[in-house]
Amino acid sequence: MTPILETPNRWISATAQVAIGVSANSEATQTYRALALALITALNLRSCLITVRDRETNQHHVSMSMIRLNGHLPNGEATYASQYLIQDGPEFIPIADNPDGPHLNMHSVAAWTKSRLTVVDGHLDPMVRQITSAYRYIDEWVGKTSFFVNWYDGRDVPLCTASFGIRPAQAGALREDLDSTEWSELYQLVGQRLIERRPDPVELDGLSDRDLEVLTCLARDSIEDAAEKLAITKSSYLRRRRELARRMNVAIEQLPTEAIRWILQA
Amino acid sequence: MDTPSITQQIARLNALTEMGLLFDTVCRAWVTAPGCTGARLIHADGANRHQIRYYFDGTFDHTRVSRPMRNLRPLDPLSYALEGKKDTGVVVWPGDDDPPVLPGGFPVITPKDVAHVQVRNHCRAVMPLSWGHDLSKPVPLGQSSSSAATLEPMNLLNANALVINATINPDRIIEWAEWMREHGFVLKHVCGERMTRVLRHPHRDFWYDPEFSPSALSVVERQYLRLWWETKLPETKLAELLELDPKTIAKTRRGLVERYGDNLHRLACRMGYMGATNEDSSGIPTL
Numbered sequence: 360m361t362p363i364l365e366t367p368n369r370w371i372s373a374t375a376q377v378a379i380g381v382s383a384n385s386e387a388t389q390t391y392r393a394l395a396l397a398l399i400t401a402l403n404l405r406s407c408l409i410t411v412r413d414r415e416t417n418q419h420h421v422s423m424s425m426i427r428l429n430g431h432l433p434n435g436e437a438t439y440a441s442q443y444l445i446q447d448g449p450e451f452i453p454i455a456d457n458p459d460g461p462h463l464n465m466h467s468v469a470a471w472t473k474s475r476l477t478v479v480d481g482h483l484d485p486m487v488r489q490i491t492s493a494y495r496y497i498d499e500w501v502g503k504t505s506f507f508v509n510w511y512d513g514r515d516v517p518l519c520t521a522s523f524g525i526r527p528a529q530a531g532a533l534r535e536d537l538d539s540t541e542w543s544e545l546y547q548l549v550g551q552r553l554i555e556r557r558p559d560p561v562e563l564d565g566l567s568d569r570d571l572e573v574l575t576c577l578a579r580d581s582i583e584d585a586a587e588k589l590a591i592t593k594s595s596y597l598r599r600r601r602e603l604a605r606r607m608n609v610a611i612e613q614l615p616t617e618a619i620r621w622i623l624q625a
Numbered sequence: 626m627d628t629p630s631i632t633q634q635i636a637r638l639n640a641l642t643e644m645g646l647l648f649d650t651v652c653r654a655w656v657t658a659p660g661c662t663g664a665r666l667i668h669a670d671g672a673n674r675h676q677i678r679y680y681f682d683g684t685f686d687h688t689r690v691s692r693p694m695r696n697l698r699p700l701d702p703l704s705y706a707l708e709g710k711k712d713t714g715v716v717v718w719p720g721d722d723d724p725p726v727l728p729g730g731f732p733v734i735t736p737k738d739v740a741h742v743q744v745r746n747h748c749r750a751v752m753p754l755s756w757g758h759d760l761s762k763p764v765p766l767g768q769s770s771s772s773a774a775t776l777e778p779m780n781l782l783n784a785n786a787l788v789i790n791a792t793i794n795p796d797r798i799i800e801w802a803e804w805m806r807e808h809g810f811v812l813k814h815v816c817g818e819r820m821t822r823v824l825r826h827p828h829r830d831f832w833y834d835p836e837f838s839p840s841a842l843s844v845v846e847r848q849y850l851r852l853w854w855e856t857k858l859p860e861t862k863l864a865e866l867l868e869l870d871p872k873t874i875a876k877t878r879r880g881l882v883e884r885y886g887d888n889l890h891r892l893a894c895r896m897g898y899m900g901a902t903n904e905d906s907s908g909i910p911t912l
Contacts, residue, residue, distance in 0.1 A: 371629045378636030378815040384825055548637055555822070579831060581887050612857035615890045619899065622828045623641045 370541040373401035374548060381552040390556065391423035392445065394549065398508075398521055399428055401545055402536055407523045408448045410466065412516050417559070418456075420466055420520060422448030454516050461491045469507035470517050475546065476537055479505040481527060504530035506537070510550045512559060519553050558624035566606070573599050578618035628657045628808040636815050640822035644833060645897035647823075651754070651816050652680035655789050658804045660797025661750075665790045668835040669703060675835035681792075693836060702734060706751040707786055714752035714813070716798065727802040748795040752809075754787045754817040787820040832894035839896050842881075845869070847896075849877045854893040 380393025395407040406427040410420040425448035455462050458471040468489045469477040479486050482500040503524040509517035525533055536542055566574070576585035577600065586596040604611040626634075631654040638647045648666055655664040663681035667674050674694050679686045706715045716733045718724035724733045793801050823833055842850070852863055860878065864871040878889075885892045893899070 368629070371633070374633050374636060375811045375815065378632070379811075379818050382818050382822070384818070384821050544633070544637075548633075551637065551639070578890065579828075579888070610857075616854075616857075619831075619890055619894060622831065623899070 369400050369403070370545065373397040374545055376400060377545065377548055377552060381549060381556070383552075383555045387423060392426065394519075394521070395424045395426040397545075397549075398523070399426065401542070402523070402533060404428070404523045404525070407521055409519065409521050410448065410452055411519045411557070412514070413451075414557075417514065418516055419454050420452040420470075420516070422450060422452065424448075460489065462489055463491060463494045465490060465505065465507065466520060466522070469509060469520065469522075470515070472509075473511070473515075475509055475511075477507040477509070478530075478534070479507075480530075503527065504533075506533065508537075508546070510546075510553050512554050512557075514559070518557060518559075519549075566603075570599075570603060570606075573603060574618045574621055577603075577615050578622050626653075626657070628654065628804075628812060631657060632808070632812050632815050635812075635819060638819065640819045641826060641832070642899040643897065644823060645839060647819055648678050649680075649685065651789070651819075652678045652685070654812055654816070655752075655791050656680060656683075658791070658793075658809065659800040660794040661791050661801065662794060663792040667703065667788045667790055668786070669707060669788055670785050670835075674703065677835050702749075702751050703788055703790065705734065707753050707788065711753045714750055716793070716802075717749050717751060718795075719746050719748060725799060727799065729802065729806050731802045731805065748793050748798065750789075750791045750793055750801070750805075752789040752791065752813055754789060754813060754820045785824055787824070789816075831891055832899075834895060837895050842896070845873070845877055846881055849874060850881065850889065850893055850896065851898060853889065854898045 374397075376393055376397035380397070381390050385393075391409045391411070395409050398404060398407050406425070408422060409424040410422045413419045413421050424445070426445050452466045453463050454467045454470050460467070462468045462471075465479060465486070468486060477486070479500060481502065481504065482497045484500070487495065487497070487500050504527050505522065505524045508521045510519045512518040572589060573585075573596075576588055576596075580588060582593060582596060586593045589596060591599075600614065601611060604614045607614070607617060609617050631650065635647065635650050635654060638650065640647055652664045652666055655661060663679075665676050665680070666678040668677050676694065702715060702717045710732050713732055716724070716727065716731060718733050718735045720735075724735055727733060823829060848867055849863065852858075852866060856863070856866075858866070860874045861871055864874045867874070881889065881892060
């Protein structure tokens with residue numbers, strides 16, 4: 360990939376990285392690494408873990424990318440080594456079925472807050488106590504402030520979570536960054552790109568493959584062509600159309616528009 | 626608007642529902658470069674090319690959009706850039722004098738250097754809107770269903786590409802090349818990523834047609850189509866709302882069906898109504 364030129368403005372640089380690298384057309388590893396690096400650039404982080412919702416279960420999270428910055432910080436400050444360390448994070452992160460838990464990890468707690476940002480302020484933060492005691496490793500939270508950024512797409516479990524930690528002394532600046540307009544714009548862009556990449560319209564849950572075929576025909580074809588394509592009579596097609604409109608809870612006149620929305624997300 | 630903010634605006638556009646606006650914004654972005662007086666957005670496929678946007682002197686010329694042209698491969702700079710200089714693009718320097726050396730070793734072609742390339746009489750830059758990743762490698766299936774179409778040969782951008790042809794003032798060409806180094810390449814990749822999204826979508830043919838020109842619709846046709854798309858009311862009701870004779874409405878509909886087929890939803894998508902929030906912003910003459 361062509362390297363992106365560095366610009367003095369970290370927000371513009373991060374936006375360019377997301378705009379080019381987080382794409383429906385790129386493969387998963389590249390995409391999520393680009394996202395982690397963009398967040399590292401935008402927020403001057405040293406490490407970032409990206410996890411995404413498991414496609415199979417739509418319930419749990421899997422780790423897609425874990426990047427630790429051992430070289431210079433994006434703002435030019437030197438650190439103790441000289442390279443990015445890309446490694447795998449935890450393979451499987453179980454998220455609780457409901458807000459009351461049991462939560463086996465902070466990702467689960469953060470997911471159920473339903474907010475785009477969750478901050479854990481050290482080991483005394485009450486949030487830590489929400490993790491089931493058998494799985495609560497207090498040492499993990501000592502001496503750092505942890506941030507969990509969630510992108511939701513209509514389901515309970517977020518589509519993607521970025522998590523990173525920082526020393527409490529530096530947390531104030533990071534909180535200010537996460538409250539800025541620039542961050543808000545970057546957050547929106549990332550969300551838009553993630554949804555483009557993983558279209559998963561929740562309202563179509565439960566539709567059979569045949570229903571989806573009907574939906575495609577509704578968008579693209581006339582009644583006659585659709586009936587011919589689906590090898591059914593015109594009256595059967597009209598009946599299926601009525602049923603589909605009822606199930607999707609839209610007026611029959613609006614059904615082709617909904618169908619087009621759906622094929623656009625495909 | 627300056628280049629970084631217009632680049633961010635492009636990144637945030639929905640390449641599918643805001644396609645018309647995307648094309649217009651891409652042209653506008655390239656003319657923010659110093660010395661750039663105009664930009665054309667061209668879609669090149671194997672045999673033809675279509676000039677889908679023509680932006681000159683600060684405005685879009687809608688009488689010149691979607692003009693299909695013969696592809697003169699490999700005799701024209703556009704094919705030359707697509708075949709050999711996809712990553713950087715080329716500057717075309719007409720005339721007999723020696724071209725200036727551009728910062729960063731930006732490639733320049735002249736009639737002397739590349740004898741077989743037909744160089745016309747204005748200085749310009751031909752920029753294939755490529756995207757940083759290796760386009761010849763198909764994206765693994767299952768990452769996104771939008772990658773399903775990448776295995777079709779016609780989707781490889783070698784054969785199916787969008788190109789910016791920007792007219793440059795030759796006196797400011799050095800300044801332009803410096804802008805390219807600072808902003809242009811990022812802009813090129815951001816545009817390329819969005820364009821790839823359009824060209825690789827499995828259902829792209831539904832709303833993208835390089836020969837379709839929104840300006841070809843009359844005012845009454847636009848009024849009718851827009852209102853129908855928003856309300857889906859029957860013709861008699863639309864006639865009342867538009868204060869037109871029902872016969873005029875029926876005639877308008879028949880005219881559209883004859884020219885564009887009976888799927889008015891598809892036509893509305895090609896007009897950009899699916900994602901439109903403000904029709905004025907597309908630069909297309911309004912109602």
